[in-house]
Amino acid sequence: MNQYNKQWAKEIKKNDVMYPSEYVIRIFKGTYPRLRLGKNRFKGKKICDIGCGNGRNLMLLRRCGFKVWGVEINKKIAEGVKRNLKSAGIHAHVRVGSNGSLPFLNSYFDYALSWNACYYMGDCADFNDYVKEFARVIKSGGYLIMSIPKKSSFIYKGSETLKAGYKIIRKDPFGVRNGHVLRMFAGEKEIKKTFAPYFKRFVFGSVQDDCFGLNYHWHLVVCQRR
Numbered sequence: 001m002n003q004y005n006k007q008w009a010k011e012i013k014k015n016d017v018m019y020p021s022e023y024v025i026r027i028f029k030g031t032y033p034r035l036r037l038g039k040n041r042f043k044g045k046k047i048c049d050i051g052c053g054n055g056r057n058l059m060l061l062r063r064c065g066f067k068v069w070g071v072e073i074n075k076k077i078a079e080g081v082k083r084n085l086k087s088a089g090i091h092a093h094v095r096v097g098s099n100g101s102l103p104f105l106n107s108y109f110d111y112a113l114s115w116n117a118c119y120y121m122g123d124c125a126d127f128n129d130y131v132k133e134f135a136r137v138i139k140s141g142g143y144l145i146m147s148i149p150k151k152s153s154f155i156y157k158g159s160e161t162l163k164a165g166y167k168i169i170r171k172d173p174f175g176v177r178n179g180h181v182l183r184m185f186a187g188e189k190e191i192k193k194t195f196a197p198y199f200k201r202f203v204f205g206s207v208q209d210d211c212f213g214l215n216y217h218w219h220l221v222v223c224q225r226r
């Protein structure tokens with residue numbers, strides 16, 4: 001296990017809190033003018049949570065009626081997710097993989113979620129390869145749901161530019177991401193342009209939250225596989 005993988009394994013083990021992200025709840029359970037996810041059609045549909053962390057969002061997705069799969073970057077994390085979900089009485093398939101290499105057949109999923117995870121460039125030098133890999137496993141007409149930090153997010157404070165659109169994190173207040181390369185987008189227009197070869201019907205949400213000194217500034221993205 002490399003240093004990068006070890007950091008996440010340690011962080012996720014520490015974080016045994018199993019409540020889902022507030023904005024994942026909003027997207028899958030809430031009603032918003034521009035968001036048309038067909039909430040009454042989740043039952044029995046296949047969803048993959050790519051970079052599922054401790055499995056907190058899988059719990060909610062299962063309760064929404066989905067058949068759930070999770071992916072994490074190493075065996076240690078994946079086994080932890082399985083244990084967490086088992087103790088919560090949730091049945092999920094958890095596999096080892098990464099944004100650049102997903103262990104599934106083509107067009108396997110109706111939905112994919114990448115929550116605070118698609119922009120980690122751990123095993124890949126080109127973000128376009130991630131886009132291609134996400135597209136490969138999602139059926140035509142299926143949905144991709146993502147959260148991506150804005151340029152003004154706390155994550156990028158004190159970071160260094162590696163090349164255009166790629167930042168090396170130097171001052172993560174949580175101490176987890178230091179040294180990691182992240183794909184930083186200029187804004188919604190660039191996100192859309194990057195995913196547009198494979199995805200259509202983009203809708204964006206925006207989180208601009210100053211949460212007790214933490215700039216939680218995030219893009220929320222929902223789009224459909226062409």
Ligand SMILES: C[S@@+](CC[C@H](N)C(=O)[O-])C[C@H]1O[C@@H](n2cnc3c(N)ncnc32)[C@H](O)[C@@H]1O
Nearest residue numbers: 008051052053073098099115116117120122123
């Ligand atoms: C900020 S955490 C988010 C976890 C989870 N999605 C959540 O909302 O709780 C980022 C996750 O991405 C995973 N990750 C890091 N690099 C990755 C990669 N190249 N491909 C897929 N997942 C990755 C980490 O192991 C970590 O669990």
